[in-house]
Amino acid sequence: MAYLQNGNFEEQPNPKYLKKTKLVGKFALPKWEINGLVEYVSGGPQPGGMFFPVTHGIHAVRLGNEASISQTIKVKQGQLYALILGASRTCAQDEVLRISVPPQTGDVPLQTLYSLNGDVIAWGFKATSNVVKVTFHNPGVQEDPACGPLLDAIAIREFYPPMPTRGNET
Template sequence: MVVTLVCPLFLALLFATSAFAALQPRSPEAYLQNGNFEELPNPRFIKKTKLIGKYSLPKWEINGLVEYITGGPQSGGMFFPVTHGVHAVRLGNEASISQTIKVKPGQLYALILGASRTCAQDEVLRISVPLQTGDVPLQTLYSLDGDVIAWGFKATSNVAKVTLHNPGVQEDPTCGPLLDAIAIREFYPPMPTELIW
């Protein structure tokens, strides 16, 4: 008796869940333009690892000491984890990268990115979109993936300038967060459902 009741209830629940899921709009995350930094800078605008010029990093605007890094073992015994591709950027003291993106006013979004600490000192990543700013402390992780950060914001206009900034002032000016795989995802608020019995 119990088995015969459970099976139809399970099937009804499964059908209702899949029907409800089909009605919900899907919005997978998508990289920002050159969000994984695999579009190489022009060799004229890079000296060793340092990017030279405000627009030297394709699709991004840079400010301050920004390095274009190839992941893996580095000189001096360091290892830079780059889990999504081969390249990443490192923000030195007071350095930032920014990009203007299209958004929908009033809509909720999440920026999703990989960030790793590269020096022993405390490191913080400041993420800002107009009218909203937040500081994310980076931890020392003993994995090859680094931190995966999700930072939410509500769009106030049809464009938003996303800025990732290292507010730190370290003794070594190159010390700062290593950034990789910057993506965005649009979220839809949950809608109430009506149960029909």
């Protein structure tokens, strides 16, 4: 398993691209392309009494309404992969994380957890070319535009197709 480039978000953006926690500019987050309201946050207690669970390092990103982050990565065509990441809800409303590697897309509902670690999500895909664009998107439109999934520690793992066991080739 290996992190995507800056998959743990510890490579910080240039301060000129930050307006408080909001990232300003399509390429404000190093190694990522952003779209919409994406915040660069630190884990722990937040103003207003919230707590952001960031278990792998100090920093994470939060996707506002209709916001996304994406990265183009090299893979092996036809090979199976899993994207593994930490994701947490930041508000009491239902939150969904849409993960896509065209032509495949999936929506992952984020649960209310009673721990500080958030969810660990694994999402699989089959590479249709040697270069793919991985996108994490918040499709929801919540009452509070500051609500949205908190993402941390995005990694990828290559898998090999299972082979039939001896005597079970049919």
